[in-house]
Amino acid sequence: MKRIHSTDAVNLEDGEKCKLAGWLQEVKNLGGIAFLKVRDREDVFQVVLVKKETGEDEFEDIVNIPRESVIEIEGKKTDTDQTDLGYEVHPISIKVVCEAEKPLPLGVVDKVDAELPTRLDNRFLDLRKKDKRNIFELRNLLIEGMRDFFSQEGFLEVSTPKVVAAGAEGGATLFDVDYYEEKAHLAQSPQLFKQILMSAGFERVYEIAPAYRAEDFDTIRHTSEFISVDFEMSFIDGSEDIMDMTSYMVSHTLSHVKEHGNKQLEELDVELEVPEHPIKKITHRGCIEILQDLGKEWEDRPEIDTEAEKMLGDYVKENHDTDFFYITEFPTRLKESTFYAMRKEYDPSLTTYFDLEYKGQELVSGGQREHRYDVLIKQMDEIGLEEEDFEDYLKAFKYGMPTHGGIGLGLDRFVQQMLDLSNIREAILFPRDTSRLRP
RNA sequence: GCCCUGGUAGUGUAGUGGCCCAUCAUGUGGCCCUGUCGAGGCUGCGACUCGGGUUCAAAUCCCGGCCGGGGCGCCA
Numbered sequence: 001m002k003r004i005h006s007t008d009a010v011n012l013e014d015g016e017k018c019k020l021a022g023w024l025q026e027v028k029n030l031g032g033i034a035f036l037k038v039r040d041r042e043d044v045f046q047v048v049l050v051k052k053e054t055g056e057d058e059f060e061d062i063v064n065i066p067r068e069s070v071i072e073i074e075g076k077k078t079d080t081d082q083t084d085l086g087y088e089v090h091p092i093s094i095k096v097v098c099e100a101e102k103p104l105p106l107g108v109v110d111k112v113d114a115e116l117p118t119r120l121d122n123r124f125l126d127l128r129k130k131d132k133r134n135i136f137e138l139r140n141l142l143i144e145g146m147r148d149f150f151s152q153e154g155f156l157e158v159s160t161p162k163v164v165a166a167g168a169e170g171g172a173t174l175f176d177v178d179y180y181e182e183k184a185h186l187a188q189s190p191q192l193f194k195q196i197l198m199s200a201g202f203e204r205v206y207e208i209a210p211a212y213r214a215e216d217f218d219t220i221r222h223t224s225e226f227i228s229v230d231f232e233m234s235f236i237d238g239s240e241d242i243m244d245m246t247s248y249m250v251s252h253t254l255s256h257v258k259e260h261g262n263k264q265l266e267e268l269d270v271e272l273e274v275p276e277h278p279i280k281k282i283t284h285r286g287c288i289e290i291l292q293d294l295g296k297e298w299e300d301r302p303e304i305d306t307e308a309e310k311m312l313g314d315y316v317k318e319n320h321d322t323d324f325f326y327i328t329e330f331p332t333r334l335k336e337s338t339f340y341a342m343r344k345e346y347d348p349s350l351t352t353y354f355d356l357e358y359k360g361q362e363l364v365s366g367g368q369r370e371h372r373y374d375v376l377i378k379q380m381d382e383i384g385l386e387e388e389d390f391e392d393y394l395k396a397f398k399y400g401m402p403t404h405g406g407i408g409l410g411l412d413r414f415v416q417q418m419l420d421l422s423n424i425r426e427a428i429l430f431p432r433d434t435s436r437l438r439p
Numbered sequence: 440g441c442c443c444u445g446g447u448a449g450u451g452u453a454g455u456g457g458c459c460c461a462u463c464a465u466g467u468g469g470c471c472c473u474g475u476c477g478a479g480g481c482u483g484c485g486a487c488u489c490g491g492g493u494u495c496a497a498a499u500c501c502c503g504g505c506c507g508g509g510g511c512g513c514c515a
């Protein structure tokens with residue numbers, strides 16, 4: 001007999017035979033009768049064991065199977081109004097596929113919570129919990145929605161190398177890798193490759209892939225390995241085009257999640273906002289002014305620090321009733337290491353760069369790139385970068401590079417913010433950070 | 440990198456010099472119970488991060504190591 005899921009059994013006739021399987025979540029032994037709660041991917045079903053029917057020995061054997069063991073049940077589906085699924089199973093045979101050890105390093109349905117490090121150390125058990133799996137089902141929908149959007153808009157999904165010779169920005173945040181006889185690094189961004197592909201004439205590309213930052217971050221919104229969603233597009237008139245595309249992408253993606261992840265969102269008690277177009281834009285200078293009005297004080301130069309970011313997020317929520325807004329026209333002095341950022345024609349102290357803020361936190365960073373070879377060289381010079389180190393990249397600018405721009409979006413952070421998770425690690429199956437390399 | 444903070448049963452905690460061979464919950468073992476679903480009742484099991492020091496006395500105070508957590512810088 002073929003094994004079916006708990007939710008499929010709902011459609012069987014009363015009394016029909018079936019085979020179900022899953023993890024023995026708990027045993028409620030009342031003496032003469034016992035109830036087994038068995039969990040599969042879809043739900044939890046109940047198996048009823050009556051001592052008079054099974055006999056004393058078998059009853060004891062089954063009731064003593066340790067929690068979280070994998071078992072297989074063949075039995076009769078019996079309709080009842082006493083379970084959520086509307087049926088229970090009267091077993092003909094129960095097979096222990098794999099017995100779980102005791103005690104569990106982490107309870108799956110215990111009444112006490114475990115802390116995040118304990119949960120991550122035992123992630124396979126942690127992920128057996130419904131609300132934890134919901135996160136990853138929604139994350140899947142988020143990715144699905146993005147791919148759907150990009151494909152619709154004529155973007156080509158590409159894969160660029162993660163083992164690279166040079167980084168997109170300074171060298172301090174690169175992980176070193178031994179690459180045969182050479183020294184190599186893990187890519188911190190697909191930036192330079194995306195741009196090379198613009199010279200190749202692909203016009204619109206996107207990539208969903210890991211990025212690595214060897215920074216001493218120890219915060220609830222940083223990890224050393226994260227999934228970066230990047231897109232790049234050519235023949236743009238300015239960064240407005242990039243912001244428009246980003247807005248549509250975010251809207252499309254979130255409405256996809258909302259449409260297909262209704263059940264999971266409800267279970268996690270999350271209300272999703274799908275931003276309307278156009279998303280509110282505030283210049284960097286405008287942000288500083290708002291902050292001054294709000295009474296924010298700085299020790300030296302006014303900047304948008306973490307506290308300020310949250311204040312702005314609250315401000316926009318209150319005054320414009322949205323979780324989203326752009327900070328535009330980032331000053332050049334703040335984007336110095338981003339040597340490929342295009343500066344404003346009329347005011348070179350400003351760039352075309354913007355951030356998209358989501359619930360008071362940076363989600364997206366992007367802008368128009370500098371496509372003119374000589375200007376690019378000049379900007380690299382300003383921060384002391386050697387042309388030789390970027391030879392392969394620069395070459396792509398010498399033989400016909402269109403105007404272009406794009407963004408990078410932190411996927412894990414998107415999930416975190418979307419679901420109001422207290423730590424970005426909740427949005428990652430096996431997070432990597434300054435003190436975690438396993439599992 | 441800087442600042443703050445913590446490490447007590449499998450899990451989560453109480454205890455800040457003697458009342459502690461350490462509290463409670465959860466878990467787990469045994470017994471009872473035929474409709475449980477945070478089941479219930481009785482009963483047992485299980486722990487002070489490591490090293491040094493102070494003291495008549497250390498889970499508790501001091502120093503160092505190891506391992507965590509949070510904030511900031513920064514960033515996706």
